[in-house]
Amino acid sequence: MENQSVVRRQRLKRRARRMARRVLPFVASLFLATPLAAPMRTKAAPTMGAELRLPTAAVTKTVLFDQRLHDLYRDLQVEAQGLRFEVFEKAMTGYLNLEKSGKLGEKQLLTVVDFGLPSTEKRLWVLDLEAKQVKFHTLVAHGHNSGENMATNFSNENESNMSSLGFYVTEGEYIGKHGRSLKLQGLDEGYNTNALLRSVVMHGAEYVSEDFIRQNGRLGRSLGCPALPMDQKDAIIEAVGGQTCLFLNGPDESYSSKYLNQDVAMSTLLDRDNQMI
Structure with a gap:
C-alpha cells in the first residue's frame, strides 16, 4: 500500500544519500589521481577503518528517480505556484x-x-x-x-x-x-x-x-x-x-x-x- 511504499522509498533515499556522501568524494579522487591508461588497483588504501560499500542497484534507481522528479519539478516552476x-x-x-x-x-x-x-x-x-x-x-x-x-x-x-x-x-x-x-x-x-x-x-x-x-x-x-x-x-x-x-x-x-x-x-x-x- 502507499504508506509502506513511501516509507520504504524514504528509507532508500536516506541510505542513498549517506552512500553518496561517502562514495562520491572517493570516486572523484580516483579519477583525478589515476591516469586513464593505468590499471585499476585491486585494493584501496584503508580509510580510517571504515568499510567502503558501493550503492546497491535499488538505491541507485531510487536516487535517479528522485533526481528526475526534482528536475522536472524545477523545470515546471510549480513550487512558486504552490x-x-x-x-x-x-x-x-x-x-x-x-x-x-x-x-x-x-x-x-x-x-x-x-x-x-x-x-x-x-x-x-x-x-x-x-x-x-x-x-x-x-x-x-x-x-x-x-x-x-x-x-x-x-x-x-x-x-x-x-x-x-x-x-x-x-x-x-x-x-x-x-x-x-x-x-x-x-x-x-x-x-x-x-x-x-x-x-x-x-x-x-x-x-x-x-x-x-x-x-x-x-x-x-x-x-x-x-x-x-x-x-x-x-x-x-x-x-x-x-x-x-x-x-x-x-x-x-x-x-x-x-x-x-x-x-x-x-x-x-x-x-x-x-x-x-
Whole structure:
C-alpha cells in the first residue's frame, strides 16, 4: 500500500544519500589521481577503518528517480505556484503507473488538484510533461459536503455531494445541464470508482471565480465535481480530454492506491530514458 511504499522509498533515499556522501568524494579522487591508461588497483588504501560499500542497484534507481522528479519539478516552476513536491511526486508516480498499464492516450498531460489547499487559492494545475510547461493554473471547486473553504471529507458514495480523491482518466465530452462537460473515470477502488455513476465530471460554474471569493470568502461548491471557472472551462476540457491523467489529492491519511507503486514508476521512467538514448 502507499504508506509502506513511501516509507520504504524514504528509507532508500536516506541510505542513498549517506552512500553518496561517502562514495562520491572517493570516486572523484580516483579519477583525478589515476591516469586513464593505468590499471585499476585491486585494493584501496584503508580509510580510517571504515568499510567502503558501493550503492546497491535499488538505491541507485531510487536516487535517479528522485533526481528526475526534482528536475522536472524545477523545470515546471510549480513550487512558486504552490504545488508541493510531495503532491507532485504522488501525481507523477500514478501517472507513470497508468502509462505502464496502457490506460493513457498520447497526450503527455497531467492534471493535479490539491484539495489540501483552501478554495481561495489556485489549486488546479494542468502540466505538459513533454514541453515541461504549465498549461493552466486556476481555481477549482470541491464538493458541498466536503467542507467550507477547506475540503476535509471525501466519499465515493452516490448522493454524498462530496469530492472523491484519487486517480482518474478523462473520457469523452458531452453537453449537460452545466453545458460542455467532461466525463471522468475513477480508478481507485473504494475511493472514486463511482464517479461515472455519480456524474462526477469537469464542468464550468459561475461560483468558481475571484468575484465569488471576494463576496463570500470562499468558492462556491459543487455536488462532488471538480468545477472550473467559466472563462477557462472550454480550454481546459479541450486540452485534457481523451485519456489523460487527473489526480485529486486531499488530507485523507487513509487514502491508498495501487497506482502509487514506486517500483513500477521507477522502471517506467528509466525505461523511457533508455529508449531515448
